[in-house]
Amino acid sequence: MALNQEKRILEDYLAAKDLKYSRQREEILDVFLSLNRHLTANELYRIVQKKYPRLGFATIYRTLKLLCACGLGRELKLENGTTRYEHLYGHRHHDHLICTKCGRFVEVVEPDIERLQEKLFKRHGFYPQRHRLELYGICRNCKK
Amino acid sequence: MALNQEKRILEDYLAAKDLKYSRQREEILDVFLSLNRHLTANELYRIVQKKYPRLGFATIYRTLKLLCACGLGRELKLENGTTRYEHLYGHRHHDHLICTKCGRFVEVVEPDIERLQEKLFKRHGFYPQRHRLELYGICRNCKK
DNA sequence: ATTGATAATTAAAATCATTCTCATTTAGAC
DNA sequence: GTCTAAATGAGAATGATTTTAATTATCAAT
Numbered sequence: 001m002a003l004n005q006e007k008r009i010l011e012d013y014l015a016a017k018d019l020k021y022s023r024q025r026e027e028i029l030d031v032f033l034s035l036n037r038h039l040t041a042n043e044l045y046r047i048v049q050k051k052y053p054r055l056g057f058a059t060i061y062r063t064l065k066l067l068c069a070c071g072l073g074r075e076l077k078l079e080n081g082t083t084r085y086e087h088l089y090g091h092r093h094h095d096h097l098i099c100t101k102c103g104r105f106v107e108v109v110e111p112d113i114e115r116l117q118e119k120l121f122k123r124h125g126f127y128p129q130r131h132r133l134e135l136y137g138i139c140r141n142c143k144k
Numbered sequence: 145m146a147l148n149q150e151k152r153i154l155e156d157y158l159a160a161k162d163l164k165y166s167r168q169r170e171e172i173l174d175v176f177l178s179l180n181r182h183l184t185a186n187e188l189y190r191i192v193q194k195k196y197p198r199l200g201f202a203t204i205y206r207t208l209k210l211l212c213a214c215g216l217g218r219e220l221k222l223e224n225g226t227t228r229y230e231h232l233y234g235h236r237h238h239d240h241l242i243c244t245k246c247g248r249f250v251e252v253v254e255p256d257i258e259r260l261q262e263k264l265f266k267r268h269g270f271y272p273q274r275h276r277l278e279l280y281g282i283c284r285n286c287k288k
Numbered sequence: 289a290t291t292g293a294t295a296a297t298t299a300a301a302a303t304c305a306t307t308c309t310c311a312t313t314t315a316g317a318c
Numbered sequence: 319g320t321c322t323a324a325a326t327g328a329g330a331a332t333g334a335t336t337t338t339a340a341t342t343a344t345c346a347a348t
Contacts, residue, residue: 018294018295019295019296020294020295020296020343020344020345021344022295022296022297022343022344023343024296024297025296041334041335042334054297054298054299055297055298056297056298056299056300057299057334057335058297058298058299058335058336058337059296059297059298061334061335061336062296062297062336077221077222077223077225078221079221079276081221081306081334082334083334083335097264097265097268097270099270100273106268106270108264108268110260110261110263110264112256112260113257113260113261113264116254116256116257116260117254117257117277117279119254120241120252120254120257120279121241121279121281124241124250124252124283124284125283125284126241126243126250126279126281126282126283126284127281127282127287128279128281129244129280129281129282130280130281131277131278131279131280132223132276132277132278132280133261133275133276133277134275134276135261135264135265135270135272135275136273136274136275136276137265137270137271137272137273138270138271138273139268139269139270140268140269140270143271162323162324163324163325164314164315164316164323164324164325165315165316166314166315166324166325166326167314168325168326169325184305185305185306186305198326198327198328199326199327200326200327200328200329201305201306201307201327201328202306202307202308202326202327202328203325203326203327205305205306205307206307206325206326225305225335226305227305227306
């Protein structure tokens with residue numbers, strides 16, 4: 001299956017931390033990677049539940065944390081208060097353009113913006129760690 | 145006092161909506177404007193409590209919503225999950241540079257970034273509404 | 289295959305920020 | 319001052335996330 005590479009990343013991360021590769025973690029990873037990005041913990045939970053009805057919410061949250069920690073996932077806290085997760089493997093860094101009507105996500109990159117951000121950090125004497133840029137608007141379809 | 149202009153804005157907003165200008169709302173506005181920006185609902189609550197011990201949490205939240213609605217305030221949902229509020233009157237649009245060690249906020253503006261964002265909206269056929277840019281790093285003092 | 293040590297899981301309870309409910313009080317138009 | 323809609327306060331409710339505690343699974347060493 002196409003997920004060997006990603007599984008390897010999780011396995012290696014777990015091994016390095018003396019953690020274990022359980023069936024639940026594998027199942028969550030599978031679903032997470034197979035689906036389109038940007039799902040909530042709850043959405044993921046409901047999908048995984050179909051296969052593992054006994055799997056609990058806490059396991060979803062714990063596993064999502066691991067997936068983010070090993071670099072396979074990213075947590076997005078959006079302006080409306082919801083938290084969504086996207087898988088990152090094979091993606092470059094990107095920001096998001098989000099439709100406020102239909103919720104559509106578009107991944108965007110603008111190298112010039114990245115460079116200007118670095119300049120802002122420097123100008124204010126900050127050591128840069130990360131940034132968050134979300135652009136909210138109305139997409140072509142929703143404009144009618 | 146220096147707040148007449150801001151009070152006027154709130155009063156006008158309330159009048160236009162057939163809402164009322166209560167003592168609690170005035171007191172919350174006073175504290176909100178007098179303090180340095182970027183406080184949590186809870187911080188604001190505790191400060192206002194000193195003068196109005198009977199004032200409840202719900203009133204803080206209700207009033208903060210009004211202050212944002214009339215343009216005097218802005219709600220910031222940060223990456224660590226906390227929500228902070230800043231007062232806006234007399235401020236231009238700005239983004240934030242935030243120290244992940246001490247929590248210091250610096251307000252920054254970079255017109256070139258703003259322009260590039262507009263271009264991104266256009267390129268993807270979006271009608272622009274707003275954006276959120278937060279830059280996280282470590283400030284001069286915290287670097288030692 | 290069994291054991292033992294450690295970590296993971298489940299289910300339920302706890303937490304925390306925020307919102308709602310509803311009985312009581314207040315603002316402000318008349 | 320009277321009246322009505324709106325605001326308030328107190329506490330309960332909500333929803334997302336985390337913790338707890340008991341049970342189960344993993345894996346390396348026998």
